[in-house]
Amino acid sequence: MTQAVVPVTEPLLSCRDLGVRFRAPGGRTARAVDGVNLELRPGEILALAGESGCGKTTLARTLLGLERPTAGEVFFRGRPLGYRGKDLKAYRREAQLVLQDPTGALNPRHTVYEAVAEGLRIHGLHHDERERVADALSRAGLRPAEKFFMAYPHELSGGQRQRVVIAGALVLDPTVIIADEPVASLDASVRGEILALLLRLRDELGLSAVVVTHDLGLAWNIADRIAVMYLGRIVEYGDVDEVLTRPRHPYTRALVSILPDSPVGEPQILTGEPPDATQVPGGCRFHPRCPALRDGSAAAVADDCRRTRLPVLGEPGVACHLRARPA
Numbered sequence: 001m002t003q004a005v006v007p008v009t010e011p012l013l014s015c016r017d018l019g020v021r022f023r024a025p026g027g028r029t030a031r032a033v034d035g036v037n038l039e040l041r042p043g044e045i046l047a048l049a050g051e052s053g054c055g056k057t058t059l060a061r062t063l064l065g066l067e068r069p070t071a072g073e074v075f076f077r078g079r080p081l082g083y084r085g086k087d088l089k090a091y092r093r094e095a096q097l098v099l100q101d102p103t104g105a106l107n108p109r110h111t112v113y114e115a116v117a118e119g120l121r122i123h124g125l126h127h128d129e130r131e132r133v134a135d136a137l138s139r140a141g142l143r144p145a146e147k148f149f150m151a152y153p154h155e156l157s158g159g160q161r162q163r164v165v166i167a168g169a170l171v172l173d174p175t176v177i178i179a180d181e182p183v184a185s186l187d188a189s190v191r192g193e194i195l196a197l198l199l200r201l202r203d204e205l206g207l208s209a210v211v212v213t214h215d216l217g218l219a220w221n222i223a224d225r226i227a228v229m230y231l232g233r234i235v236e237y238g239d240v241d242e243v244l245t246r247p248r249h250p251y252t253r254a255l256v257s258i259l260p261d262s263p264v265g266e267p268q269i270l271t272g273e274p275p276d277a278t279q280v281p282g283g284c285r286f287h288p289r290c291p292a293l294r295d296g297s298a299a300a301v302a303d304d305c306r307r308t309r310l311p312v313l314g315e316p317g318v319a320c321h322l323r324a325r326p327a
Contacts, residue, residue: 009041009042010041010078011039011040011041011075011078012040012041012042012076012077012175012176012208013039013040013063013074013075013076013095013176013208013210014037014038014039014040014074014075015036015037015038015059015062015063015069015072015073015074015075016037016072016073016075017035017036017037017071017072017073017312018033018035018036018037018038018059018062018069018071018072018073018074019031019033019034019035019036019069019070019071019072020032020033020055020058020059020062020067020069020070020071021070021071024277024278028278029278030277030278031232031277031278031280032055032058032232032277033055033058033059033062033069033232034055034231034232034233034277034280035071035072035232035233035312036059036072036229036232036233036234036312037234037312037313037314037315038059038063038227038234038237040176040208040210041208042175042206042208043202043206043207043208044208044209044224044225045198045199045202045208045209045210045211045222045223045224045225046208046209046210046211046223046224046225046226046227047210047211047213047218047219047222047223047225047226047227047240048060048210048211048212048213048226048227048229049213049214049215049216049219049226049227049228049229049255050214050228050229050230050255051214051230051255051274051275052214052274053274053275053277054229054230054231054232054275055229055231055232055233055277056212056229057180057212059229060097060178060180060210060212062074063095063178063210064092064095064097064178065081065083065088065091065092065095066097068083076091076094076095089123092172093123093172093173093174094174094175094176095174095175095176095177095178096119096168096169096170096172096174096176096177096178097169097177097178097179097180098162098165098166098169098177098178098179098180098182099165099180100180100181100182100183100184100185101185102153102158102161102162102164102165102185103153103158103161103185105165106153106161106164106165107153108152108153108154109152110152110153111149111150111151111152112137112142112148112149112150112151112152112153112156112164113133113148113149113150115153115164115168116133116136116137116164116167116168116171117129117132117133117171118168119168119169119171119172120132120133120171120172123172125172132171133145133149133167133171134146135171136167136168136170136171137163137164137167139167139170139201139205140163140164140166140167140170140197141163141193141197142160142163142164142167148160148164157190158185158186158187158190159186159187159190159193159194162182162183162186162190162194163194163197166194166197166201170201170205174207175206175207175208176207176208176209176210177198177201177207177208177209177210178209178210178212179198179209179210179211179212180212181212181213181214182194182198182211183195183218184213184214184215191218195218195221195222198211198222199222211223216244216255216256216259217259217260219240219244220240220241220244220259223240224239224240225237225238225239225240225316226238226239226240226243226244228243228249228251228252228255230251230275230285230286231275231277231280231285231286232277232280232285233285233312233313233319234312234313234319235249235251235252235286235313235318235319235320236248236249236251236252236317236318236319236320237313237315237316237317237318238316238317239316244256244259244263245263246263247263247264248318248320248323249286249318249319249320249323250286250290250291250292250298250320250322251270251286251289251290252318253268253291254268254269254270254291268291270289270291271289271294272288272289273288273289282306282307282309283304283305283306283307283308283309284304284305284306284308284309284310284319284320284321287305287306290305292322293305297322298321298322301321301322304321305321305322308321
């Protein structure tokens with residue numbers, strides 16, 4: 001895998017102590033995001049990984065301003081994100097969303113041209129509309145662009161539809177793309193093409209991207225850094241090669257263990273109930289399912305695992321009592 005050389009610089013997009021809570025049935029409160037610190041640098045691809053229900057999509061939506069945090073803040077170019085209509089409209093010219101289901105993201109009654117031009121019209125960018133739409137489609141790999149102008153979504157393949165969605169994001173010349181499972185609904189033969197496109201857009205346009213995924217293999221092939229989420233928090237965060245070749249958190253190790261040619265060895269099957277954001281356990285929130293507790297390798301810190309809350313990760317590292325213990 002070839003990765004971009006990303007210089008150390010000020011983050012383009014970041015969040016500090018971010019929390020998002022929702023009311024759940026029965027008067028309960030779901031802590032979907034619960035104290036998250038992240039940084040996305042210019043020209044970087046950051047993977048946000050974890051099981052379904054871990055909070056990664058809610059975090060992505062909050063980074064885009066589609067959800068308002070109940071705690072903490074989102075920062076863009078070092079300034080807190082504003083939530084007034086004009087502030088969000090300006091921000092969304094810079095930060096665009098790519099959804100996982102291109103069929104659902106495209107209006108079946110709109111042509112490809114109308115779908116891609118919609119963002120320009122919302123933002124009042126009528127100058128050179130045809131040229132902008134053609135350029136966006138070309139950059140997304142649909143060439144010649146004019147051939148696709150009058151096509152409808154049902155006339156396209158799944159990969160072509162996803163390229164139209166990407167073109168709809170590119171037409172505004174954003175600096176950040178947040179892609180939520182961008183290839184999850186595509187055939188295996190098309191997945192590599194879309195991932196290669198995202199890498200090319202980073203290299204040629206300097207785009208930064210947050211890629212939400214449950215697939216660590218995908219993260220390994222596309223990302224510069226990775227943040228692994230569990231039950232609303234980042235449990236491991238760092239350079240993608242470092243994290244996925246030498247995973248330290250038991251949760252990350254279990255996820256990595258099922259990859260082909262895994263550096264962890266035998267596959268580790270997570271037992272117990274999947275995460276419930278309305279019932280966050282005491283101590284380490286992963287302890288009810290932790291393989292290290294189950295096999296006894298974390299016996300020396302078992303009491304801490306069950307009773308002592310871990311600090312929120314503020315920088316690359318791992319949130320685990322076992323790994324924090326001096327050798």
